[in-house]
Amino acid sequence: MANDVNKVVLAYSGGLDTSVILKWLEETYGCEVVTFTADIGQGEEVEPARAKAQALGVKEIYIEDLREEFARDFVFPMFRANTVYEGEYLLGTSIARPLIAKRLVEIAHETGADAVSHGATGKGNDQVRFELGAYALKPGIRVIAPWREWDLNSREKLLAYAEKHGIPVEMKRGTRSPYxxxxxxxxxxxxxxxxxxxxxxxxxxxxxxxxxxxxxxxxxxxxxxxxxxxxxxxxxxxxxxxxxxxxxxxxxxxxxxxxxxxxxxxxxxxxxxxxxxxxxxxxxxxxxxxxxxxxxxxxxxxxxxxxxxxxxxxxxxxxxxxxxxxxxxxxxxxxxxxxxxxxxxxxxxxxxxxxxxxxSEADTLFDAHIATFEDDAGAYDQKDAEGFIKLNALRLRIGARRGR
CATH class of the missing domain: 3.90.1260.10 (Argininosuccinate synthetase, chain A, domain 2)
Known part of the structure; x- marks a missing residue:
């Protein structure tokens, strides 16, 4: 493959997939790789990714705590809209991707990289989220999605590649997380x-x-x-x-x-x-x-x-x-x-x-004096409801007379 990429910023977790991607990018594109690992509250230590990246020869390593930015600038704005997808899903994965895409593009600018890369597969939504975000924020950026290019499409192939290239894998061959x-x-x-x-x-x-x-x-x-x-x-x-x-x-x-x-x-x-x-x-x-x-x-x-x-x-x-x-x-x-x-x-x-x-002391629109079932001392004239109902029933009455 022609070397048209000099430096890539990789969204890096330190796991098997992204460690293989790191080496694959260097081997396939002959480029330098910058790693970016974000703490967005996943509940796991992110610092070990630094040691793994260093062991793989990475010179520029970004480890960032983005928890406050994630909650403040992404989760909370979404919840102001009471956002639910298809009646149930609270969009936990979806809302994290634009933040990661934003930092990938920013780091690419800071380091002079001409491409970004991610570990999302070609079957899922995340590839779309990462890349739409990257293109919206930096139209000329190149995105490399290894899962759409390589033939390492099984865990066994990934493990074999890791073994061939001396990539440390913490779990034994043949074992896997159930989900x-x-x-x-x-x-x-x-x-x-x-x-x-x-x-x-x-x-x-x-x-x-x-x-x-x-x-x-x-x-x-x-x-x-x-x-x-x-x-x-x-x-x-x-x-x-x-x-x-x-x-x-x-x-x-x-x-x-x-x-x-x-x-x-x-x-x-x-x-x-x-x-x-x-x-x-x-x-x-x-x-x-x-x-x-x-x-x-x-x-x-x-x-x-x-x-x-x-x-x-x-x-x-x-x-x-x-x-x-x-x-x-x-x-x-x-x-x-x-x-x-x-x-x-x-x-x-x-x-x-x-x-x-x-x-809400200052901003409530609920007025118990008006809503009460007891005597409201003239706050609401119930006789007004008759005309309100008749006006709203007018089209229904006309339609009924016409058999509709």
Missing amino acids: SMDANLLHISYEGNQLEDPWFEAEEDMWRWTVSPEAAPDRPQYLEIRFENGDPVAIDDEPLSPASLLSRLNQVGGAHGIGRLDLVENRYVGMKSRGCYETPGGSILLRAHRAIESITLDREAAHLKDELMPRYASLIYNGYWWSPERRMLQALIDASQAHVNGVVRLKLYKGNVTVVGRK
Whole structure:
């Protein structure tokens, strides 16, 4: 292959796949490789990737803690929209990819690299997300996707390549993790192996973040989340940074069996895929955010948000975070959050999140004086409803007279 690439920035985990990719890039393109490893809350140490990259001769190594940026600039803006894909998925993997793409492009600029590379396969959504992000942020960048170029399309071939090139592999030949997993501060996902049969029920010991609802405590736990401009800022009156708050909710939610999900989703590339997810903190936040909006958002503004949300969710799922249409929607969503301030009280019990209270001293639109079933002292004239109903029934009455 002609050497038209001098330096590549590789999204590097230190695992088998990306270690093989590192060597393959050097061998195939004759180029220098810069590694980038991000801590976005996956729960594993990222520093060992530095030693692995050094052992493979890498000179420029980036190890970065992006947890706060991830929660603040990606997860929280998404939750302002109450975003759910296909009615269930909280987009834990999808929302991490634009941040990684952003840093890949920035590091390419800093190091003078003319290409970026990732370890996503040619069957999945992540290749689309990484590359759409890279092209949106740096139109002239070259993207190298080894899984679409090489013939190392099995674990045995990867292990053989690693052995041939002296790439250290920490697990013995013939062993494998039962599932393909992806984790970050928002969720952990499981795919592959027996989960490829949509009738198969995942084993209890697969789940890592949550106890089963049956094994959860027999007493409920109450907590309060305070929101400012649509973002959660404190739990039980304790101010927390975005990453710390989400981490705390993951811990408490997981202890009560909250956030498990088993679904078959429609991938952007065309196939259906079955996966299992744990999103304890996100499940709590979604319920809480909708609750505070219920008393602070105007009815039509709330309904408009609900109408736009599926489109917004699809944009994130399909990799269009950096697109003009997502930015336009985000501006509208963010504008709607100016008065979404207050506190929500929740009860966590056996896998369930129940809203049991909500209040907003300055911004509530709920007026008990008007809504009461008791005497409202003239705040609402019930006789006005008659004309309201007749006007709204006019088209129905005309249609009925015509037999329609």
